Amino acid sequence: MTVLTxxxxxxTLAQWLAGDHSNWExxxxxxxxxAHIRVGIRTLPNPISDEGVWLFLEQAYDFELHxxxxxxxxxxxxxxxxxxxxxxxxxxxxxFFGGSRDRYKLKPLxxxxxxxxxxxxxxxxxxxxxxxxxxxxxxxKCCINRKGVDTYLSIEFEVTETTYSSLDRxxxxxTDELIWxxxxxxxxxxxxxxxxxxxxxxxxx
Amino acid sequence: MTVLTxxxxxxTLAQWLAGDHSNWExxxxxxxxxAHIRVGIRTLPNPISDEGVWLFLEQAYDFELHxxxxxxxxxxxxxxxxxxxxxxxxxxxxxFFGGSRDRYKLKPLxxxxxxxxxxxxxxxxxxxxxxxxxxxxxxxKCCINRKGVDTYLSIEFEVTETTYSSLDRxxxxxTDELIWxxxxxxxxxxxxxxxxxxxxxxxxx
Numbered sequence: 001m002t003v004l005t006x007x008x009x010x011x012t013l014a015q016w017l018a019g020d021h022s023n024w025e026x027x028x029x030x031x032x033x034x035a036h037i038r039v040g041i042r043t044l045p046n047p048i049s050d051e052g053v054w055l056f057l058e059q060a061y062d063f064e065l066h067x068x069x070x071x072x073x074x075x076x077x078x079x080x081x082x083x084x085x086x087x088x089x090x091x092x093x094x095x096f097f098g099g100s101r102d103r104y105k106l107k108p109l110x111x112x113x114x115x116x117x118x119x120x121x122x123x124x125x126x127x128x129x130x131x132x133x134x135x136x137x138x139x140x141k142c143c144i145n146r147k148g149v150d151t152y153l154s155i156e157f158e159v160t161e162t163t164y165s166s167l168d169r170x171x172x173x174x175t176d177e178l179i180w181x182x183x184x185x186x187x188x189x190x191x192x193x194x195x196x197x198x199x200x201x202x203x204x205x
Numbered sequence: 206m207t208v209l210t211x212x213x214x215x216x217t218l219a220q221w222l223a224g225d226h227s228n229w230e231x232x233x234x235x236x237x238x239x240a241h242i243r244v245g246i247r248t249l250p251n252p253i254s255d256e257g258v259w260l261f262l263e264q265a266y267d268f269e270l271h272x273x274x275x276x277x278x279x280x281x282x283x284x285x286x287x288x289x290x291x292x293x294x295x296x297x298x299x300x301f302f303g304g305s306r307d308r309y310k311l312k313p314l315x316x317x318x319x320x321x322x323x324x325x326x327x328x329x330x331x332x333x334x335x336x337x338x339x340x341x342x343x344x345x346k347c348c349i350n351r352k353g354v355d356t357y358l359s360i361e362f363e364v365t366e367t368t369y370s371s372l373d374r375x376x377x378x379x380t381d382e383l384i385w386x387x388x389x390x391x392x393x394x395x396x397x398x399x400x401x402x403x404x405x406x407x408x409x410x
Contacts, residue, residue: 027240031266031274032392033385035232035240061236063268069236180238187237 005126007078008201013124013132014053014076015196016161017041020101021189022062036062039164039189040100043199044073048111052077053199056109058100066098073114074122085134087120087142103198117142122155132159144170151179156186164189210331212283213406218329218337219258219281220401221366222246225306226394227267241267244369244394245305248404249278253316257282258404261314263305271303278319279327288329290339292347293319308403322347327360337364349375356384361391369394 021039037059044054053076060068073088090096091113099105119141124134133156136142140152151170158165165188169181226244242264249259258281265273278293295301296318304310324346329339338361341347345357356375363370370393374386 027266028269032240032242032264035237036266036268037237059237061232061241063241064233 003126003128005078005082005124009126009132010052010076010078010083011199011201013083013159014043014055014199015194016132016159017055017164018043018195018199019191020193020195021164022192023187023189024062025190026188034187037187037189038062038065040068042100042103042106042195044109045103045107046109048073048075048109048114051075056096056099056106058097068093068097071096073109083124083132083134084137085122085124087117087122088114089117090114100195103195119143120153122157124159130160133157134159140171140173143173146170146180149179162191164191208331208333210283210287210329214331214337215257215281215283215288216404216406218288218364219248219260219404220399221337221364222260222369223248223400223404224396225398225400226369227397228392228394229267230395231393239392242392242394243267243270245273247305247308247311247400249314250308250312251314253278253280253314253319256280261301261304261311263302273298273302276301278314288337288339289342290327290329292322292325292327294322295319305400308400324348325358327362329364335365338362339364345376345378348378351375351385354384367396369396 018041023034023037027034027036039059041055041057044056047054055074057072057074058068059070071090071093073090075086077084077086096105096109119139121137122134123137124132127133136153136155142153144151144153150173152173154169154171156167165186167186170179171177172179223246228239228242232239232241244264246260246262249261252259260279260281262277262279263273264275276295276298278295280291282289282291301310301314324344326342327339328342329337332338340362341358341360347358349356349358355378357378359374359376361372370391372391375384376382377384
């Protein structure tokens with residue numbers, strides 16, 4: 001069931017995403033198959049453009065929170081009657097490590113610091129009043145080389161005001177075979193702290 | 206290639222196993238698909254019988270080392286030209302939490318404290334001078350109920366003097382379908398501390 005996604009949903013989704021997310025409960029309930037992970041998402045203090053909302057994302061093992069294994073810049077836009085989260089990589093990610101919990105570190109982040117990742121935009125729809133669902137755009141173009149194998153990324157995620165789940169998998173570009181990911185299922189996060197009040201339709205141009 | 210396993214190998218295997226094992230390197234190399242796990246194995250200060258070697262095992266997420274999600278008592282015996290690791294459960298495991306790192310806690314552990322797990326003995330062979338390999342005995346009798354599904358346990362493990370790897374999986378008792386486990390592969394541990402010098406053919410009756 002897809003309900004109409006509206007331009008204002010860009011801000012609602014950004015508010016729900018902005019926070020410090022943890023899957024601690026999931027790890028405790030399923031030993032030893034889920035690492036304890038933290039996802040920190042924060043709006044940029046100096047947005048790179050006037051369009052939509054700009055978010056910094058960092059994902060880390062809880063035991064080395066200050067050395068995330070994944071970072072990204074996401075630009076949330078309303079386009080084609082959906083939300084499109086355009087994905088950028090950071091050229092020097094280390095400089096911004098910890099920025100989701102210390103927003104001051106994100107101040108110098110500008111257009112020079114990032115590169116757009118073609119084929120890796122995520123398409124998101126509001127599916128009911130409580131939920132957004134999304135995934136990587138079609139086309140199998142979001143490529144990741146993992147342990148020497150070229151894979152294309154598949155993401156299925158779901159966001160509510162207090163939870164966030166994500167199933168990330170990599171498939172062989174040639175054979176479509178599942179190469180990496182979890183058969184134990186999606187990572188299930190709950191929001192431990194919210195940074196949503198830093199985002200409003202009024203404050204974001 | 207299976208080389209002859211000798212009665213003395215019971216003590217060699219026990220010495221190699223006795224220690225504090227961590228898969229930290231694996232977790233760091235494969236985010237986010239491996240939790241950081243610690244396996245502590247220690248010989249009992251008061252062996253439950255004169256036969257072979259008795260080991261206490263506890264397995265925990267590193268972030269809650271003092272609340273292991275799995276404990277076991279293993280009795281290593283030489284039988285049928287192999288090493289058999291007979292598996293016991295602890296009736297009140299909590300009493301012995303932390304015993305692998307504080308051996309004093311294991312002092313009161315006696316025959317009253319444990320129950321034998323039928324069908325869960327592990328058969329181990331020396332495969333070369335540097336390696337033991339083992340797994341659960343045939344018969345699909347080592348049953349584990351996980352999230353409401355009855356599964357039988359499959360373990361494939363390999364032990365050297367400094368490393369220990371284990372691939373634990375559960376299969377549906379009726380359909381043989383893989384129900385739980387990691388497609389990312391075996392947990393790979395390295396020994397961070399050895400307790401092997403507490404075991405010798407001389408000191409163990």
